[in-house]
Amino acid sequence: MPILSIQNCLTDFFQRTRGVLRLMAKVIHSLWERQDKSLLIMPASVPMDDGQVQTELTRYLEDNWVPVIEKDVDGYNSLPLACDRQEVRESLVG
Numbered sequence: 001m002p003i004l005s006i007q008n009c010l011t012d013f014f015q016r017t018r019g020v021l022r023l024m025a026k027v028i029h030s031l032w033e034r035q036d037k038s039l040l041i042m043p044a045s046v047p048m049d050d051g052q053v054q055t056e057l058t059r060y061l062e063d064n065w066v067p068v069i070e071k072d073v074d075g076y077n078s079l080p081l082a083c084d085r086q087e088v089r090e091s092l093v094g
Helices: 002-033 051-058 065-073 079-093
Strands: none
Touching: 002 051, 051 065, 065 079
8 A cells, every 4th residue: 555655646746747847838938939038937927818828827726716817917907907007107197
């Protein structure tokens, strides 16, 4: 039995590692396509508006998380983007 549990643990670790690598491949590809010249990939640089990145991030989450991301994190009608647009307008006016 101990060998079986070790194999299961290694399989879980491998699957998690594979998932992270798959996510990073999508992130890097999206940033490459956008010609991002940043030297580091920071959390704020993850292109959450890219459909493939978002799908990879939400792959194992329940479906009700997708609207949360689109409204509260990043999306065309998201609250942070609306705040950024408002700040730009205020800086142009005042």
